Amino acid sequence: MRSQKKFTFSADYYLVFLYRLAIVYLLFSLSRLIFYLYNLDHFDISFDRLITIFRGGLKFDTTAILYTNLLFIALSILPFRFRHNEVYQKVLKYIFFITNGIALMTNFIDIPYYDFVLERTTISIFDQFKHETNLPGLFVRFIFEYWYITLLYIFSIWLMVWLYHRATISEPFPKRKIWYYPYHLVLALVTIALTIGGIRGDFKHSTRPITMSNAGEYVSHPNEMAIVLNTPFCLIRSTEGAHFTRQQYFSADTLAKIYNPVHVPADTSVFKPMNVVVIIVESLNKEFVSRFYPYLDGGKYKGYCPFLDSLVDVGYTFKYSFANGRKSIEAMPSVLASIPSIESPFVLSSYYNNSMTTLPNLLKSMGYKSAFFHGAPNGSMGFLAFSRLAGFDEYYGKDEYNNDKDFDGTWGIWDEEFLQYMAHTLDTFHQPFMASVFTVTSHHPFLLPKRYDSVFKSVDFPLQRCIEYTDFAIRRFFHTASHMPWYRNTLFVITADHVSLNQREEFKNPIGYFAVPIIFFHPGGHLRGFDTLRVAQQIDILPTIMHYLGYNRPYFAFGQNLFNTPYEKKFAVNYLNGIYRLYHKDYMIEFNGTQVLHLYNFRRDPLLQHDMLGRDPAVDQEMENLIKAFVQQYKNRMIDNCLTLRKGCE
Numbered sequence: 001m002r003s004q005k006k007f008t009f010s011a012d013y014y015l016v017f018l019y020r021l022a023i024v025y026l027l028f029s030l031s032r033l034i035f036y037l038y039n040l041d042h043f044d045i046s047f048d049r050l051i052t053i054f055r056g057g058l059k060f061d062t063t064a065i066l067y068t069n070l071l072f073i074a075l076s077i078l079p080f081r082f083r084h085n086e087v088y089q090k091v092l093k094y095i096f097f098i099t100n101g102i103a104l105m106t107n108f109i110d111i112p113y114y115d116f117v118l119e120r121t122t123i124s125i126f127d128q129f130k131h132e133t134n135l136p137g138l139f140v141r142f143i144f145e146y147w148y149i150t151l152l153y154i155f156s157i158w159l160m161v162w163l164y165h166r167a168t169i170s171e172p173f174p175k176r177k178i179w180y181y182p183y184h185l186v187l188a189l190v191t192i193a194l195t196i197g198g199i200r201g202d203f204k205h206s207t208r209p210i211t212m213s214n215a216g217e218y219v220s221h222p223n224e225m226a227i228v229l230n231t232p233f234c235l236i237r238s239t240e241g242a243h244f245t246r247q248q249y250f251s252a253d254t255l256a257k258i259y260n261p262v263h264v265p266a267d268t269s270v271f272k273p274m275n276v277v278v279i280i281v282e283s284l285n286k287e288f289v290s291r292f293y294p295y296l297d298g299g300k301y302k303g304y305c306p307f308l309d310s311l312v313d314v315g316y317t318f319k320y321s322f323a324n325g326r327k328s329i330e331a332m333p334s335v336l337a338s339i340p341s342i343e344s345p346f347v348l349s350s351y352y353n354n355s356m357t358t359l360p361n362l363l364k365s366m367g368y369k370s371a372f373f374h375g376a377p378n379g380s381m382g383f384l385a386f387s388r389l390a391g392f393d394e395y396y397g398k399d400e401y402n403n404d405k406d407f408d409g410t411w412g413i414w415d416e417e418f419l420q421y422m423a424h425t426l427d428t429f430h431q432p433f434m435a436s437v438f439t440v441t442s443h444h445p446f447l448l449p450k451r452y453d454s455v456f457k458s459v460d461f462p463l464q465r466c467i468e469y470t471d472f473a474i475r476r477f478f479h480t481a482s483h484m485p486w487y488r489n490t491l492f493v494i495t496a497d498h499v500s501l502n503q504r505e506e507f508k509n510p511i512g513y514f515a516v517p518i519i520f521f522h523p524g525g526h527l528r529g530f531d532t533l534r535v536a537q538q539i540d541i542l543p544t545i546m547h548y549l550g551y552n553r554p555y556f557a558f559g560q561n562l563f564n565t566p567y568e569k570k571f572a573v574n575y576l577n578g579i580y581r582l583y584h585k586d587y588m589i590e591f592n593g594t595q596v597l598h599l600y601n602f603r604r605d606p607l608l609q610h611d612m613l614g615r616d617p618a619v620d621q622e623m624e625n626l627i628k629a630f631v632q633q634y635k636n637r638m639i640d641n642c643l644t645l646r647k648g649c650e
Contacts, residue, residue, distance in 0.1 A: 010170045013083070014187055017076050021065065023163045024100050027156050028061045028230055029054065031107040034152060036227050038111050041508055042118070043224060056218030056228045062198045063210060064233040068103045070195075072096050077191045079184035084169060093164065101157055106231040108153040112146045115501055116444070117326050118513055119577050120212070120229050122238035124348040133377045134410060141410070141445055211237055212578060216592060222579040223510070243350055244343075244635040249628040258629035261558050261637070262645065263543055269552035271366060274522075275490040276359070276545055277426070278436040280331055281470060282443050283500035286515040287507045288467050292319065296504075304467045307475035308517065311494065315521035316529045318562070320583065320602075321536035322514040322572045323498050328438075331497035332386050334538035336360070336436060338557035339643065342575045342634055347386055351638040355646065357556040359542050361391035363434045366551070369393050371429070373422045373437040375401065376412035383438060392436075396425060408447050412440035415470045416449075419477035427484045438497065441473070442466035461503055482523070491548060492521040493541055509608055510581055511588070514574050518562075520544070535583045536562050537572035556645050558634065573630055582627040587612075589623040593631070596624050 011019070032054065036043065045053065066073070072095050075083075082088055110121050129135060143150050197203040201210030215228035250258065286292055290303030291312040303309065324340035325331065333339040333346040337358045346352065360370035371394040372387040374380065378397040387395050398412055406417040413421075422437055429435075441448070446462035448469050456468040474494075481487045496516035502508045507515065518536050520527055527548075539559030547561040560570060571584040580591045588602040599613040599620060613620060636642075642649035 008166050008168060010168045013169050013184075016167045016169050019167050020096060020164060021069065023160055024065050024069070024103075025058070025061060026163075027100070027104055027160055028065065028107065029057070030156060031104060031111070032057055032227060032230065034149075035107070035111045035114070038149075039114055039226075041505070042115075043227070045224065045227075049220060049224075053218055053224060053227050056215065057230065059201060059210065060215065060229055060233045063201055064103065064230050064236065066195050066198045067236050068099050068232055069096070072099065073191065073195060077184075077188040079181055079188050081180065089169070096164065097157075097161065100160060103232040104156055104160075105153060106235060108149055108156070109142075110231045111149055114226060118223065118226075119326065120226050120234040121231050122234050122344075124238065124345055129381075132380055138410065145445060216578060222577050222590065222592075222597070225577050238344075244639055246639055247628075247632040247635050249632050250625075255629055255632055258625055259633055261556055261633055262554060263546075263557055263561070264554045265547065265552045267552055269550040271550045271552065272548075273366065273368075273432040274549060275432050275486050276363065276368075276434040276549075277490055277492050278335060278359070278434075278541070279474065279492065279494045280335055280436065280438045281474070281494065281496050282328065282439045282441070283463060283498070284442070284467065284470075284496035284516060285499045285502065285507070285512075286321065286496075286517050287502065287504055287512065288464070289517050292317075292517065304464050305471040307471045307478070308494065308519070311519055311521050312517075312530070314525060314528060315492075315519045316527050317517065317519045317531070318534060318536040319530065319532045320534075320572070321495075321516060321518040322538070322574055322583070323496060323516045324514075324538045324574050326498050326513070326576060328497045329381055331438070331538065332383065332390070335495060335541050336390055337643075338539040338542040338559040340537075340539050340558060340573060340575070340634075342580075342631075347382055349638075351641075352389075354638065354641045355644045356390065357542075357644050358390040359436075359545065360393070360434055362542075362546060362551065362555060363432075364391060364393075365553075366432075366549075368432050368434045369429055370434040371396060371425070371436075373397075373418070373425075373435065374412070375415070375418035375440050380412070396422070408441065408449075410445060410447065411443050414449055414473075415439045415441040416473035416476060419473050420480060423477055423480040423484065426481070426486065429486070431486055431489065433486075439470055439473075442470045442500075461501065463501055464503070488523045490523070491527075491545065492519075493545065494519040494521070495538060495541065506607065509606075510576070510590075511602060511606060511608065513576070514581075520548075531562070533567045534562060534565070534570045535572040537574070540572075554645055556643060556649075558630075571626060571630075573627070580627055580631065582623065582630065584623060584626055587619060587623055589627055591624070591627045591631075596620065599623060 072092060075092055106121065113121060201214065212229060212234055215225040218228050219225050288304045289308050289312065290301050291309045293301060324334040325345065327345060329347050330341040330345045337356045339346050339356065363370065370392045372392045373396045374383050376398055378384050378399045384395055384397065401413050401418060401421055406413045408414055419437065426433065426435055442463060446466045448456060448465060452469055456465040495518045499513055499516060502512050518541065537559065540562045543557045543559050544562040546555065547563055568585065571582055573580065573582045578592060582589050583602060586601050586603050588600045589596060590598040596613060598611050600608045600610065601612060602608065640649065
């Protein structure tokens with residue numbers, strides 16, 4: 001008992017109240033430190049800059065802590081003496097533990113999750129996983145797989161409880177009731193005013209409530225914003241929803257000259273009714289395909305995709321090719337509707353119900369049947385819903401496969417079995433058809449069928465084994481399909497949904513975070529090439545397919561045709577942590593929506609170590625104009641529901 005009392009103190013009511021909130025500040029800072037140390041590979045920060053980042057983080061912690069503790073604060077500052085009652089204080093204590101325990105849990109979950117998505121979790125996570133049928137199992141697996149994070153979280157909760165009990169409230173002050181009530185009423189009003197200012201992030205009338213983008217004030221590089229921020233803040237602020245503001249960087253005529261997403265093919269094009277199969281591979285980092293990086297390991301790098309390597313040799317692909325998002329739910333709109341994710345995933349935005357130009361709909365007008373394949377439980381990731389909005393005629397998922405012995409227990413049917421199922425299903429279709437598949441096996445927790453445990457032995461990272469397996473499954477799919485009558489009349493496109501865990505240091509930068517393969521293959525062998533000039537992106541797949549087929553009607557797409565857009569006009573764009581990145585010619589620009597932050601020659605400087613902004617004003621202006629034109633077209637067309645060529649949207 002003596003040692004227990006040695007670490008306790010008694011103080012005035014408001015001092016104890018502030019002490020309790022200070023406990024939360026301490027634990028938020030502790031979780032920030034753990035977040036930084038765990039994800040150290042993603043950051044290169046000097047000690048001085050780290051101090052600045054942590055100091056800036058306190059501003060965002062203040063908003064999150066005050067939001068999280070609103071009920072605790074409101075009940076704590078009521079200017080009545082019953083606050084001192086033991087039962088009342090016990091109620092306050094459990095409110096404090098529960099609300100802050102949940103807030104801290106979100107911070108700790110984001111520590112390992114950041115490595116996958118490279119941004120703090122927002123409210124969209126709930127929409128992203130709302131259709132998953134195995135969430136409890138995934139959560140339990142997460143707890144045990146990252147047991148060390150779980151233990152650190154438990155320690156933080158223990159520390160919160162231990163520190164909370166160190167302080168006790170002294171006798172009410174002032175003792176006379178006639179002075180007690182006005183005194184504490186004034187303190188309550190001051191607390192309310194401070195709470196409002198803390199939630200807003202400032203007391204200035206002209207200041208808007210701080211948002212995630214304000215974290216940019218404390219960093220030198222955009223990815224460092226994740227350290228400044230905390231997850232409760234991002235969850236709270238993202239509930240407000242993203243509604244774009246109309247942009248007027250350029251007049252309509254000037255805008256159309258810089259960038260126009262309306263495609264007008266030549267009237268003389270002759271349509272070729274080929275089948276189209278688009279394969280979207282889960283977590284297929286470009287770094288896994290050795291043909292793109294023959295110089296690695298002194299020319300001895302073999303990668304993890306021998307079959308895709310062979311397709312690169314006989315197909316058409318690009319040295320510089322990028323995803324337009326970092327999440328699986330962002331891939332279908334990018335690949336199949338030429339809609340990138342800007343500021344938030346398109347399927348979770350307020351513009352999700354906009355009319356779309358999609359690959360299935362364009363080809364339906366040419367007599368195509370379309371089907372989407374995904375081996376997960378029907379509805380997983382919202383793919384079933386999007387496939388219907390995109391105009392797919394058929395959906396084939398785990399329900400249609402109807403054989404749970406091939407279920408991996410977490411995400412879906414093993415890739416090998418499901419791709420075989422797809423091949424045989426396509427063999428029943430009348431030609432021409434358009435089909436797409438989204439693989440599942442190369443997803444955390446990175447499991448394989450037991451019969452392959454001794455076959456795929458990469459031990460550096462579990463993801464590598466799964467990628468080897470999925471590459472093998474794709475090889476088997478092509479082998480099966482090659483014996484079917486539709487095969488030689490089919491254009492195949494292979495890409496990834498997004499980059500997952502970057503394995504090598506040279507890819508842990510904004511280029512590597514989005515680098516995915518984009519491979520076009522036709523069994524006839526006349527579609528070959530390795531383009532080292534044009535930059536490619538997922539949203540280019542739709543217009544490139546339509547060009548290759550000879551489609552001769554006007555249509556809408558944010559992407560560009562990869563086969564005939566001149567190098568001087570070609571660009572790629574993506575968005576992460578409040579920053580737009582645009583690749584054009586030799587340069588990559590970083591733009592925060594207001595001003596240009598950095599400019600790099602990404603071909604000569606792939607690690608992005610030498611900022612060239614200001615060296616050539618003509619280059620600066622050209623890059624700035626192009627990214628602004630893209631943003632204006634994107635946001636204004638979202639607002640106006642002009643993602644098709646309906647009347648008024650030409």
